[in-house]
Every structure is written in C-alpha cells, then in structure tokens.
Amino acid sequence: MSFRHRHLLGIEGLSRDDILTVLDQARTFREVLDRPIPVVPALRGRTIVNLFFEPSTRTATSFNLAASRLSAQCVSFSRATSSVTKGESLLDTARNIEAMRADGIIIRHSQPGAPHFLSRRLRAFVVNAGDGPHEHPTQALLDAFTLREHFGDLAGRRILIVGDIAHSRVARSNILCFTRLGARVAVCGPPTLLPRYVEELGCSVFYRLDCILGEVDVVNMLRVQAERMTSASLPSLREYRQIYGLTRERLAGLGPSVVVIHPGPVNWAVEMDYDVADFPQSLVLNQVKNGVAVRMAVLYLLAGGREEADG
C-alpha cells in the first residue's frame, strides 16, 4: 500500500500521489456503493469515533455511513450531551474515548490544529473533519473525486472558488488539492473575506465575479454566513448576492461545459439562486454520494496503514 500516513490532518501533508491513492481507492468503494448490499467486511471489528465539537449533519452522517459500509462500528459523540459542556478539555475527552479502545477518531473542532494536537497524543488514527478555518481534507478529496469523475483529469482545468475564503476550511483544502492535481485555481470574494497573502497558497485573486466567471471550467461556490454582517465584513446579503452570487442571470450565461459545486449546506438566494438545484451541470448531489466513497477510502487506508505500522 503506498499510503504512508498515520493520520489525515490536511491536504497540506499530502503529495499528488497520496491524493491519487485515496481517489483510486475511493473509485473501488464507489462501485461497492452501487451494489444491492453496499457493504464490505474490510474493517470488521474496528471502532471509529465521530468526535464532533461543532454541529454538522452531512459530514458526520457521511463518515458514519462510510464506517458502517466498511463493517466498522461507528460511535458518535456529540457536544450537547457530553461532558464538554461541563468544561472537560479536548485532551481529556479524547483520552477517555481512546481508553475505550477506539481505533480511529474523526474530529471536527472550531480550533485550527485541534486534530494535529490530538494526533501527537493518541495512539488512534485521527481524521480531520474540519478544524476551524484551517482544513477540511475529505471535502477537498471528494470534490476532486467528483471533478475527476466528470472531467477525467484536473490538469489545466480552471477552477474558481467564490465566497468567504478567509473563514473557509474548504477553500484552503481545495486550493491545495486542486493545484496539486494540476488545476489552475482562482479565488473571488471581497477583500474583507479574503485572507491577506492568499495568493501565496498558489491561486490568483479576483474581487469581482463578473471579471472571471466567463473564464473558468468549474465554479466552486462557498457558503456565506450571516454573522459576517455583524463583523463588518459585508454590508448586506443582498449586496453580496448582487456581486458574488451565482444568480439566475449568471447561471444562464455559463458555458455548456461549466460545472458547479458547493460543499453545502447552501444558503439559497444568497450565494446561489435556487435555479442551481435544477441546473443540469450542478454536481452537488454527486459530491454527497462520492463523499461516502472517499471517506471509506480514507478510513480504509488509515486503518490498513495502522496494521502495517503495528505489525
């Protein structure tokens, strides 16, 4: 097996070959998911814990499904019912869970580096399911999988990421992942939502959507959050939609080969008009389906890698 990593903490630590290893593995599992009984016994007897310190429906569910399709036990730990509300530290929580003999921990947390912190202190493998605005590697991998499924290869493709880049873990992981696969990436948003030096991540930068929308093969829209108004990052959602939204009019102007992706959940009528839901070139539901296969691949490779490391 050519995947040498003990943990999946971010795209940052992955080479192009690492990424392709995951995507190739995911293709096998994608076929499994189309079978009448979409389950393989690969991780029978293993225990995976979903440690979500932030609310998430689809990512937690997707990991949960991925684990059960691999015949692993998956336990979910949710913040509301846990001792975290009693002030227990992240380290204590994770150590307690590991003491219950978890093989792998999937963590979502508001603090960048929280998965890295755990990975240095636990024996279990750690998967980053989103650490604040830092990284969300499985989202990037499933987006890359979805785009490769559509285009075959990302080399030379022009991908535009639109929205709140500063607070987006998806943007960071996707920029790294897409560029590593040879795509040309641009980001677009108001400077208030672009981190300084974002171009150092390997992308070009645009302030106005209409200056670049006609030049790209993929439009990767991001969710914009209402609290950006109170932080003086945006004047109004209405103005945001006018300048950065994928409106009905902009959708109509897209070329026939242009595809749209979005990590969900969508704020309809803000970053995208509802017309995108019916747009034939929207790959949003493919993303969701592929997410399970990609997460199966990640869990399988990390659990397998562990076996080798321990043996």
Next chain:
Amino acid sequence: MARRLFAGGRVVDPVGGRVAPADVLVDGGRVLEVGRRLDEAGAERVDCRGRHLAPGFVDMHCHLREPGREDEETVASGCRAARAGGFTHVCPMPNTEPAVDTEALVRFLVRRGEDAGLCRVHPVGCCTRGRQGRELADLGGMRAAGCVAVSDDGDWIADARVMRRVLEYAKVFDLPVLSHCELPEFKAGVANEGVVSTRLGLEPVPAAAEAAAAARDVLLAELTGSRLHVCHVSCAATVDVVRRAKERGVAVTAETCPHYLVLNDEAIVGFDSNYRVNPPLRSEVDRRAVVAALEDGVIDAIATDHAPHSREEKETEFGAAAPGIIGLQTAFSLGFEELVLKDVLGLPGFISRLSSVPAQILGLPLPRIAPDCEADFVVLDLDARWQFTPADSLSLSRNTPFLGRELRGRVVATVLGDSLLTSGGGSA
C-alpha cells in the same frame, strides 16, 4: 560575612563599553577592589579563569503570578529562576489576581522578595484601578512602597483620555509608563497576520494592531512630555514608530524579548502551543527589523516577558492556549547567540541591554563592578554549549519552546550582596 576573590576572569563594563582582565575582591557583600593580581589572603578564591564577570541583569518585564496563581509561579520560585538566568533585579508585572494597584499590594511583593532573599524585587504597579483602564490607581502610594514603573500590561489602555491622565500623573513621581500596545479590537487574533496565518487558518492579528497603539501612545507622550516605554516590540512597524518618535525627541524607550530575536512565525506551523505568545511571533522581515533596532539603539532594552503557565493552560489547541513563554533562564543565551555571536552587538553592548539600560529606564542605581558598590554581578561561560531541560527549570512552569535546543553561552553563577549562587554547568 564572606570574603571572596573572583580571580582570573575578565570584567565587562557595559557603561564604559570595555572588557578587561581583572580580579574582583568582595567582602561583606560589597566590592572592595577590582584590579590585577589582587591579594587573596583571607579570602575564599573563586576561580574565574576563562570566565567573564558582568553586572547583574535587570528584567524590567516578567510575570511572577503572585498573588493569585501560585501554582504557576511565586515570587520565590521566579527569583530562583531569575538568579539562575543572571537576573539580580526583577520587575513583576501587576496583572495578577488581584491586580497590584495599591500601596499594600506593592509592599506585599517587596516583602515576598525580601523573604526569598534572592533578587531585588521592584514591582510594577497598575496605571489604573483594577487594571480596568478607567480610573487612576494610587501611583503615589505605590511609589512610596517601592514601585518603579506603572503598567496595565496584558491590555492596552484603550481610552485615550485616561492614558493621557496616566502619563501626566506619573510625572509627579517620575514613573515611566510601560505600555502593552495592542488594539483591543484585534485581541481575538492568535497568530501574526501573514502567509503562515493564512495557511493555518488561525485568527490573524496584523502588526498594525501593535504599531497603531504604539503610535497613539507616542503622540500622547509627546503631548504630555511624559516618559513612555513600549513593551515587547515585535515588528518592523512598531520599530518605525519608536524611531520617528526618538528622532522628534519624545521621551520614549522600548524593549523586546529574546523570542522575537530568534523566532519567526514559521515556528507555529506544527500548532505547538509553546510558540503561542502575545504579541505573536512575526515574519522574518519583522524579526530582522527588531534585531537591527537593538543594534542601532531604537530598541533600548531586552526583557524576558517571562510568562509562566500551567500545563492545562498550554496543553490544548493552539488558539485556546494561554499566550506566553518562560524566559528567565534562557534569555542570556538566546540573546548572546543572536546578537553577540552574530556580531550585531559587542559583549558590553549586549550586557548593557540586559542590565544598565533597563536600570536607567527604571531609575535604579546602575549595576557596576566597582569598589564601594554592592556586589551585584554574574559569572559567564561564553564557550558553554548546553541544553535547557525540564529538570533545569527553576520556574514552577515549563512552557517554553526552547527545551532541548542547543544554547550558547551560559550564566554559571550570580553574586548579589553576600550570596553566591551557581547556576549549573560546573563551578564558577
């Protein structure tokens, strides 16, 4: 009372800028004689061949956590660490619980220091009552009790009118005002705004948040004709603010800390919370600017900003960890390597930034190795190569990224009055 002859070493005079071979004869806690081949009759001989003797260091900015967090540090434990690092004078900052804003609390700290009997403790008092930034603290009472400067360190005094009053009122007692320059609106930031914070997704704080605060304070010091001291300068923009103020003749001084001399923000890439400090580690451009500012005198002093924290405050996610680095025992070695071995400053110049310059800012007697002065000096082994290990730490805390790093040059002993303490690394 012991009579000791420190024989065979070289004596550093930071004020005169000289290094010369000399013996130092100490009796009854005072220096009797400094010269070549002194008569050692009746004296205990301390072999200083291959060593340098320099005036004791003055740390004008440290956190000793007493009262309130005696699990992290006490005046006594902090003084033990200070002595091991060559500091014979320490100025604990008043952001304790309760904050040191009264004569009684200053007296308490001075007494604690006398009880420990290791260093001279010169407390810094609050500028404002409760460190709240609203009403003046009792500067007169605190001055009478031994306070040498005032500061609301930990926070900037955001209200410009209050800061103006603090600067004005401090003039009555000739107290310098030490300002923690940080616009409060950026306090959520945990990493320097730059390429690294962008990559890591950490909440950024721009260098401008420090420099803008310093610029306002400089203008108020100019307005009031008061003495302003800018704490822990970490970036090129603040250096520029201080430089221009000095050129205009404003009574401003500045300090930086060893970690800003030897680290840049690339250090935080692994999310190790021992690198979390406020102000944050800046870019390499900023680091170089800070080093250059020490060379040309825009930054006057080196202070440790020794900030002990418990394990549970540090063993957590980067952004949730308490900011701060313990620095008393590593300050000399880090500065020596970066400044002296790299030819930024000569040895006397470097020592002056740790000793006579901060003493002058605080209005303390200048530490000197001269007849009739109190014995107050360090013995240095400049050839030492050593590692600072957890077992070496005399602080009650261990939060430093410098554990295990190879360090150059070491304080091997300190003398203050009648007490001679060795710091490890062999005898003096």
